[in-house]
Amino acid sequence: MAGAMKILAISGSLRATSNNTALLRAVARLAPADIDVELFGDLGNLPLFNPDMEVADPPVVARFRAQLLAADAVLIASPEYAHGITGAMKNALDWMVGCEAFVNKPVALLNASPRAVHAQASLKETITVMSALVVEEASISVPILGSRLGEEGMVSHPDISRVLREMLLALSLAFTRLRLESAELRVAP
Numbered sequence: 001m002a003g004a005m006k007i008l009a010i011s012g013s014l015r016a017t018s019n020n021t022a023l024l025r026a027v028a029r030l031a032p033a034d035i036d037v038e039l040f041g042d043l044g045n046l047p048l049f050n051p052d053m054e055v056a057d058p059p060v061v062a063r064f065r066a067q068l069l070a071a072d073a074v075l076i077a078s079p080e081y082a083h084g085i086t087g088a089m090k091n092a093l094d095w096m097v098g099c100e101a102f103v104n105k106p107v108a109l110l111n112a113s114p115r116a117v118h119a120q121a122s123l124k125e126t127i128t129v130m131s132a133l134v135v136e137e138a139s140i141s142v143p144i145l146g147s148r149l150g151e152e153g154m155v156s157h158p159d160i161s162r163v164l165r166e167m168l169l170a171l172s173l174a175f176t177r178l179r180l181e182s183a184e185l186r187v188a189p
């Protein structure tokens with residue numbers, strides 16, 4: 001839809017049957033017509049971050065940066081591996097440290113497992129230091145680990161679908177509020 005709010009969704013898992021990816025796919029299907037949720041599909045194709053390669057700007061990295069810059073907000077769901085975020089997720093974020101992609105970007109962190117407290121804290125710390133704005137009211141825990149619900153099950157589950165729609169609403173309200181605040185700052189004498 002023209003003029004729709006654009007959200008880029010990033011799953012930190014490369015597994016084909018990932019709970020986190022299924023969660024983000026369900027969010028995309030539940031989004032109202034004025035919110036467009038696109039799943040970033042190249043996390044596993046990003047080369048391992050090497051500052052020496054930044055000048056060359058590999059095409060997949062350039063696409064990732066362009067998609068982030070074009071997004072009004074970002075939604076991240078990452079599993080916890082050994083009390084941290086996944087290597088794939090951290091690698092993707094490291095590529096974006098040297099650019100403005102996350103600066104003042106509203107970001108919601110979805111947690112698919114009640115046990116994944118270390119990864120959530122670490123992810124929050126990393127994107128905050130990259131100047132992203134974590135939207136607390138949209139950063140919710142949806143404990144689907146072990147539920148075998150899958151994308152379809154989440155979309156049709158009355159409570160989960162409601163919580164996910166409310167999360168999107170909270171993220172879009174935060175985006176609108178931030179946009180108004182920055183417009184007010186621009187016109188202030």
Ligand SMILES: Cc1cc2nc3c(=O)[nH]c(=O)nc-3n(C[C@H](O)[C@H](O)[C@H](O)COP(=O)(O)O)c2cc1C
Binds near residue numbers: 017020
């Ligand atoms: C290598 C590895 C390490 C893990 N370490 C943790 C951990 O420290 N804490 C935790 O709660 N879960 C841990 N898990 C479980 C995953 O976080 C969990 O299975 C998650 O649902 C995987 O997400 P996905 O379905 O999106 O791939 C680990 C799984 C793997 C494969």
